Every structure is written in C-alpha cells, then in structure tokens.
Amino acid sequence: MGFLDNTSITVDAILTKKGRELLARGDGSFNITKFALADDEVDYNLWDTAHPNGSNYYGAVIENMPILEAFTDQNQVMRYKLITLSKTTNRMPILNLSLQNTDLTYGGAEVPIIAASTDSGDETFTFELNDTDVSYLVGYENGAEKWSSTLQQTQDDEKTAAVVTTGEVRLRAKQLRTAKSARLTVTGNQTGVTKSITVTTLADPNA
Amino acid sequence: MAINETFKTLEPNIDTVSDRTTVSSGLFSAGAGSLTAFYSSSNQGASSASYLNVYDKAQTESTREVQFAIGYASYGGSGSIGNTTKTTAGNRETAGMYRQFANVLLPPGTDKFQFTNFASASEDFYFVVMNRARMREKMDPGNWELRIAAQAGGKDMKFIDDSGATTTPTVNQAGRVFNVVSGSISSGTADVKRTAAAGGALGNFYPDLGIIILDAAHLQVTGSITTTRSPNTFDNTNAQWFKAISTGSYFAARREEEITSTMYFCRATNQEFNFSNNPTFATKSGDTEGVFTQTTFEGDPKTYISQVGLYNDTNELLAVAKLSKPVLKSFSREAVIKVKLDF
Numbered sequence: 001m002g003f004l005d006n007t008s009i010t011v012d013a014i015l016t017k018k019g020r021e022l023l024a025r026g027d028g029s030f031n032i033t034k035f036a037l038a039d040d041e042v043d044y045n046l047w048d049t050a051h052p053n054g055s056n057y058y059g060a061v062i063e064n065m066p067i068l069e070a071f072t073d074q075n076q077v078m079r080y081k082l083i084t085l086s087k088t089t090n091r092m093p094i095l096n097l098s099l100q101n102t103d104l105t106y107g108g109a110e111v112p113i114i115a116a117s118t119d120s121g122d123e124t125f126t127f128e129l130n131d132t133d134v135s136y137l138v139g140y141e142n143g144a145e146k147w148s149s150t151l152q153q154t155q156d157d158e159k160t161a162a163v164v165t166t167g168e169v170r171l172r173a174k175q176l177r178t179a180k181s182a183r184l185t186v187t188g189n190q191t192g193v194t195k196s197i198t199v200t201t202l203a204d205p206n207a
Numbered sequence: 208m209a210i211n212e213t214f215k216t217l218e219p220n221i222d223t224v225s226d227r228t229t230v231s232s233g234l235f236s237a238g239a240g241s242l243t244a245f246y247s248s249s250n251q252g253a254s255s256a257s258y259l260n261v262y263d264k265a266q267t268e269s270t271r272e273v274q275f276a277i278g279y280a281s282y283g284g285s286g287s288i289g290n291t292t293k294t295t296a297g298n299r300e301t302a303g304m305y306r307q308f309a310n311v312l313l314p315p316g317t318d319k320f321q322f323t324n325f326a327s328a329s330e331d332f333y334f335v336v337m338n339r340a341r342m343r344e345k346m347d348p349g350n351w352e353l354r355i356a357a358q359a360g361g362k363d364m365k366f367i368d369d370s371g372a373t374t375t376p377t378v379n380q381a382g383r384v385f386n387v388v389s390g391s392i393s394s395g396t397a398d399v400k401r402t403a404a405a406g407g408a409l410g411n412f413y414p415d416l417g418i419i420i421l422d423a424a425h426l427q428v429t430g431s432i433t434t435t436r437s438p439n440t441f442d443n444t445n446a447q448w449f450k451a452i453s454t455g456s457y458f459a460a461r462r463e464e465e466i467t468s469t470m471y472f473c474r475a476t477n478q479e480f481n482f483s484n485n486p487t488f489a490t491k492s493g494d495t496e497g498v499f500t501q502t503t504f505e506g507d508p509k510t511y512i513s514q515v516g517l518y519n520d521t522n523e524l525l526a527v528a529k530l531s532k533p534v535l536k537s538f539s540r541e542a543v544i545k546v547k548l549d550f
Contacts, residue, residue, distance in 0.1 A: 013517060
C-alpha cells in the first residue's frame with residue numbers, strides 16, 4: 001500500500017519586468033493567453049544510462065537538483081523551451097544564420113542576417129540585440145525595409161535591447177569612439193530554437 | 208497544440224480561474240501580531256504638539272521602523288500655542304489636527320465628532336494612526352486591542368472595537384466606523400466589558416483608514432488618561448499619551464489585504480513538450496547538429512520541466528514560475544502545473 005503520485009503541481013509565479021510594465025500601463029496589454037515550458041537549468045548529459053539501480057534512476061541527479069528562484073528579467077528565464085514534435089523525430093530543428101560573429105564599420109554597408117530553421121519554412125524569428133548603443137537593428141521583409149508594428153515589437157525601458165520579429169534583419173553600425181560588442185540572439189517564434197552571435201562595431205576615428 | 212510549437216494556448220474559463228481572497232496577518236513589523244514595548248524618537252515632539260511616531264525598537268537599533276503615530280487633537284487648540292485672536296504666535300497644532308481628522312472622517316457639514324450615546328460633541332480626542340506600510344490595505348476589525356496604564360488614581364483600560372456585536376456598521380465617507388469600547392480579545396473572541404449603548408462609546412475606529420480616536424473627556428472622567436490640556440499652552444500632551452500607551456505595554460492588531468489570484472492550469476499532455484531546445488539535449492554544431500546527445504531519446508525522448516512561462520499574444524513573457532525540482536516529461540507521462548499569480 002502506498003500513496004499515489006500527485007501529478008498536479010502548484011507553483012507561484014512572479015511578474016517579469018515586462019509583465020510589470022504592461023500591468024502598470026493598464027491598457028489591457030497585460031493579457032496572458034498562452035504558456036510555454038522550459039528547462040534552462042537541466043543538463044541532459046547528467047542522464048545516466050549506466051546507473052547501477054536501473055532505468056528508473058537514469059535521471060536521479062537531475063530530479064534531485066534544487067532549482068534557483070525565478071529571475072524577473074525576462075531575458076534570463078525561459079531560454080530553452082520545450083517543444084512538441086512527432087515521436088519519430090530523431091533530429092532537433094536547427095537554426096541557420098547567414099552570418100556568424102561579425103564586425104561592423106560606421107558608414108559602411110548594412111550587414112544582412114537571415115534566419116531559417118530546418119523544420120518550419122514559414123517560421124518568424126525574434127532578433128534581440130542586448131545593447132542598442134552598438135548598432136541599429138532594421139527589420140526586413142521580402143528584401144524591403146519594414147517597420148510595421150508587427151515587425152518591430154518592443155524596445156525596452158532602458159533602451160538596451162531591440163526586438164524585431166521577421167525573418168531578416170540588417171545591422172547598421174552606430175558611430176562609436178571606442179569599439180563595442182553586443183549579443184544578437186535569434187529565436188524561432190514557433191520552434192523556440194535559438195542561436196546567438198557577437199556583433200562588434202569598430203571604433204570610428206572621426207567620432 | 209500543433210507539431211513544431213513551443214507555446215500552448217490557455218483556454219479562458221477552462222485553463223484560467225480567478226479568485227479573490229482576504230488575507231490577514233500581524234500588523235506590526237515582521238508580521239508580529241502584537242507589540243509590548245514602545246519607543247519614540249528623542250528629537251520629536253519636544254516642541255511640537257502635532258504627533259509622535261511610535262517605533263518597535265529603541266533608537267539605537269538601525270532596523271527599527273515606525274509602527275504607528277499618536278497624538279492629541281483639540282477643536283479649540285488646547286495643548287498647543289496660539290489663539291484665535293492672534294495675540295500669540297503659534298501653530299495651534301492640536302486645532303489643525305482636529306480639523307484635519309474632521310474633514311477626513313466626518314461627513315460634509317459636520318465639524319465635531321460625536322460618539323455613540325453622548326449628548327454633546329467631543330471637543331478633543333487622542334488618536335492612533337497606523338503606519339500605511341504596516342497596515343497595507345486596512346485593519347482587521349475585531350482583532351485589535353490597545354491597553355493603557357492609568358495614572359495615579361485612575362484605572363487601567365483595555366480598548367477594542369465592537370465590530371463583533373455590529374452586523375451593520377455605520378458607513379460614512381471614511382468607510383466603515385465602529386465604536387471603541389472597553390474589553391479584551393485575549394481569550395480569542397471579543398469580550399466586551401461595557402457596550403457603547405450601556406456606557407457610551409470611548410471613541411471611534413475606522414478600519415479602512417487604520418485610525419483609532421479616543422474621546423479625551425471621557426477618558427479624563429474615568430481617570431485613565433489625565434493629561435494637561437490648557438489653552439494657548441504647549442503641554443506636550445502627546446508625550447503623556449505616549450506614556451499611557453508605553454506603560455500599558457500591549458497593542459495587538461491585525462491587517463487585512465484582499466489579494467486577487469489567477470490560477471493558470473498548464474496542461475502538458477503525453478504528446479506535448481517531449482523535446483527540448485536545451486543545448487545539452489542535442490548536439491549544437493558540426494555535421495551532427497540536432498542529433499540527440501542521449502541515444503536512448505530516439506523514439507522515447509525525455510524532457511524535464513523546470514520553468515513555466517506565461518505569455519501574451521505577442522509572445523512577451525509576462526510572468527514566470529519555477530518548480531522546486533525538475534519534473535520528468537515523456538510520451539508516457541502527463542503533467543498539470545497550476546500556476547498561481549497574485550496581484
């Protein structure tokens with residue numbers, strides 16, 4: 001005789017900075033309509049198929065790991081989302097970027113970055129630059145600059161990040177006295193697949 | 208939920224439930240339900256008749272916090288310097304206090320307080336005003352007791368409100384109003400020694416504002432608080448009022464807060480969320496990019512849920528919850544996670 005495992009778990013949520021901002025706005029933009037699950041803290045290399053106690057213990061290390069409390073910075077949580085795929089899937093979707101780490105020059109040509117994922121041809125992407133002092137982030141659609149409200153979604157309070165939702169962006173260097181780097185993170189809005197590159201704007205001698 | 212998706216829609220009224228609950232807790236610092244020692248500030252009240260802040264700890268303690276303020280208010284300005292004929296310069300703090308309380312607590316057109324079962328209006332009163340940070344939203348009626356020690360010849364008093372005996376409290380512009388009566392709640396329920404109908408109310412209690420006022424004349428008659436309150440004179444009445452509370456050594460109170468909670472039932476069925484974008488779940492570079500790092504995951508993938516994110520239509524993360532331990536998810540397991548969000 002034992003007790004049944006209760007699979008319903010109750011957890012308390014905290015508002016992110018974005019959530020607080022939208023709630024304070026009071027214009028109805030704080031409207032939760034969907035959820036996602038993530039496993040940022042988990043290292044699947046700890047899945048131990050050689051565990052002496054057998055298959056029920058393969059994940060013992062992971063399952064007994066206490067987890068850090070949630071952060072309010074929406075960029076530091078929910079980074080690695082769980083995804084629904086067919087059971088026969090034997091390879092995860094891959095995000096391909098047309099460019100890797102890159103240097104930008106003030107006054108030089110815009111640098112295009114095109115994202116595509118292997119599993120979803122019509123997927124849109126969120127490009128997030130964590131420091132907008134480094135570069136402009138311009139949304140493109142079908143090869144043309146587009147700044148519709150659906151493409152440029154948000155620019156956060158501290159103006160340290162720019163988010164553009166589209167399949168292509170172009171980077172335009174800002175004029176800087178000293179070289180500076182920023183992290184450009186690209187996330188598939190459907191599959192959650194993500195990749196980051198470093199963008200560096202070189203110092204402009206005329207600045 | 209479609210294949211290749213990371214977001215799942217929450218169905219209104221099925222996956223989302225809102226609830227409003229009233230939470231009560233101890234009113235004083237760190238959620239303490241009562242105070243037995245009271246401290247004032249040495250540099251306050253020595254020359255002004257306006258009010259005194261009361262702290263939970265001595266002045267030498269850096270963590271002390273204001274718990275409530277006390278003071279004395281007089282319609283005619285007794286106990287403070289200044290007079291109506293302008294012959295004496297003074298701020299008439301006690302008169303200012305009386306008018307302020309009257310404006311805030313009484314209906315328009317009423318300039319004096321009149322307590323239950325008294326024929327005439329009250330000319331002066333002592334007040335206790337709870338610190339807003341301590342009180343948060345409101346005081347909990349029927350769950351406070353203030354004791355004062357009488358001066359020589361008088362009798363000690365225990366004050367409570369009569370909310371337990373009142374099913375329809377008076378409601379005016381200051382919200383609900385209850386009579387302050389003598390009695391105690393130390394037994395767990397209100398034990399009223401003398402009702403307002405029998406002996407007259409000793410004052411008024413405004414739970415929505417966290418204000419208690421006590422009729423000075425009535426307390427003078429009972430000998431509980433015999434302060435000096437002379438016209439055009441700074442009598443430091445507040446210090447005498449503080450001494451009565453301080454030597455009474457007991458003030459218990461609770462606060463009430465209404466919390467709106469929304470529960471989101473995040474259901475992961477057996478077919479959903481069985482793959483992960485975690486960089487350790489699949490190889491991230493080279494020719495094998497995308498291949499599972501654990502070969503046993505082919506045909507029987509396993510993931511762990513450690514975070515739940517709540518999003519709006521434009522995929523903005525509004526709230527996040529973390530599980531205390533990762534929960535295993537696979538094609539043979541389902542999970543329901545109830546996420547509670549308080550406002």
